[in-house]
Amino acid sequence: MLPTDFQPVSNRAAMRRQFLRGAGAAVASAVVIPRWASAQSGSASANAPIGPPSTVTQPPRDFSRRGAPTTYFTDPDVLTVDPAFDGLRQPNAPIQRLWTGALWSEGPAWSSVGRFLVWSDIPNNRQLRWSEDDGHVSEFRVPSNNSNGNTFDYQGRQLSCEHLTRRVVRYELDGSTTVLASNFNGKRLNSPNDVVPHPDGSYWFTDPPYGAQLYEGTVDAPGGPANKAGRLNPKLGQPPEIGSYQRELPTAVYRLDKSGALTQVAGEDLVPDPNGLCFSPDFKKLYVVSTGQGPGDTIAGGKGDMYVFDVGPNNTLSNGKLFNNFMIDGVKCGPDGVRSDVDGNLWCSSNAGRRVGYSGVTVWTPGGKLIGRIRLPEVCGNVCFGGPKRNRLFMAASQSLYAVYTATQGAAPG
Template identity: 40%
Template sequence: MIASPRAFRLKPSPAFIFNGDPVSPEFEIINYARFRSSLVANARIEVLHTGMRWPEGPVYFADGDYLLWSDIPNDRIMRWVEGAPATVYRSPCSHANGNTRDRQGRLVTCESGGRRVTRTEPDGTITVLADRFEGKRLNSPNDIVVKSDDTIWFSDPDYGILSDYTGNKAKSEIGANNVYRLDPRNGEMSVATGAFVKPNGLAFSPDETILHIADSGISHDPSGPHHIVAYDVIDGHRLDNQRVFATISPGVADGFRVDTEGNIWTTAGNGVHCYAADGELLGKIHLPEVATNLTFGGPKRNRLFVTTASSLMAVYVGQCGAQRP
């Protein structure tokens, strides 16, 4: 089903007004002084497409001014262009999950069903970048980011092999839920960290000296983690100094991105939360559905595209995404 863009207006509350300055009621400001610059006057949340089953992995292509994202259970990658209905970009797609672009602008995808990481070449052919580690099949690659040195970092929890809903039910061959570093130039792959229950979204700071990784272990254990962890990146490839950056509530940090100021915009159970680089929660964008992932897009990279439980939504913000290209 295709929906025309429309605005969601949540019930106003005193939390949305600071110092007599009214703010659109979709936005909850925690730190007015620090979050105010991230807001756009009269910004509204638009629903660009709906009727999906757990969409994920939005990625923006500036050179074509379009967005791709995964509709995991429906086994398809969708495409959206301003002013036109969403269309199917690829189906089947091995239950694609997280997507990003490499430094050459090619689509790089985590395939939950295929249990692999692939790259879509300019002619449309698909290259398998990784499907095994030390001879054992990966679990179900989930989210992914490409560093400026062309290395690919991705999380590999077992979500896609727990059932047939977002992948294919199977036993883990590796027996661990790791985050990997892959060099596509020579195929070398190593475990960046294995210190997670269920590693999920990940993103580098603008200067790539810090890697943030989500642990969404609470999804299958009420006492499990629901936080974002930060690591120092040593010599460009090794992680050290693990610490909790932020605990997400409600829900989990399923996916997140960083703006040029170093703020982290992360999904949560009630929408999108924005954290400063020092870990302070600055504000929230309340959404009518659970947010699953997000990315910055638009000509100025100041439009936040958010996948939710069944929809693709968008809102303009006062910051620009740091990701490249």
């Protein structure tokens, strides 16, 4: 028999096909289904993933610009849990990663006049802007005072919650900046987190203590609750006026009247460590996320769930109750930011940690029923509706910005 190199072409081709068939069978028999595969199909496993892979779907999905386009009619990571969600998801609309390169993305807000999205990269002390016309991303405000939540009011003015300065500001149309709130009853706010506008001209915001850490703001002055031993220097790397604050207030939800009067509408006895918030489309209900224990807390802290309150004609909250504990398939999908669509459904960011396949967005009816999920390969911090028709959901997720078109619209600007 001739050596292989001298076999006739037809014989060599046959031998090669036989070899590949044998090799394929050997590989197939050696394939091990990863433990996190169950999370991709929406079912939980007692053995949750130890280390998250870089993709969610199977076959692996590449969100980068090098990745192949989505070839499915419906995106495989936009999941219908209840048929009610089918009317809200947009067929033939893929999840797109618009940009990556942040340290912790938060506070997306849509400018309907400028047709751009602004969001916070908190640890990098900057706000970023994504322009719809060409997809360009640029630094919008540097420094941003470690801003977290952003929104636009009914006059098109941007509102920002600043961790570093522990205040809420408004960027006026003439280019000036107005400090809206920095103190309550003569005491400094903790670190305003998220803010929403009301048609009556008021602004409602949450004030947990998460900005009292080096990564997202700065700690208390020595002796304060978030720096009791005084070993941390809050002045390092900061302007000279920063570093003298100490935590003075419990966590709370506030309403700032258009006249400038600040009122506490919910204390930490009702919502410990309040975070994201939004109104129902008719402004008769307020939804408030309650997250975990923050720096300097002397309370147990929130449990990663959300509460809903009735909003009275005198702007008081009543009948507070748990909206949902955000346990899905035995996995805690902790919310952070939340937005309502025009039908009152709640679109909530999801932090499931290493439970791959559960971070992203969860969608709920006004009655608290889960109807849909959007899976992202990163923990999602906050969401907003935007685009010219306000039918595109933008998702600020860890280091990246994602977007997907929907078949509904956001209920409010910003």
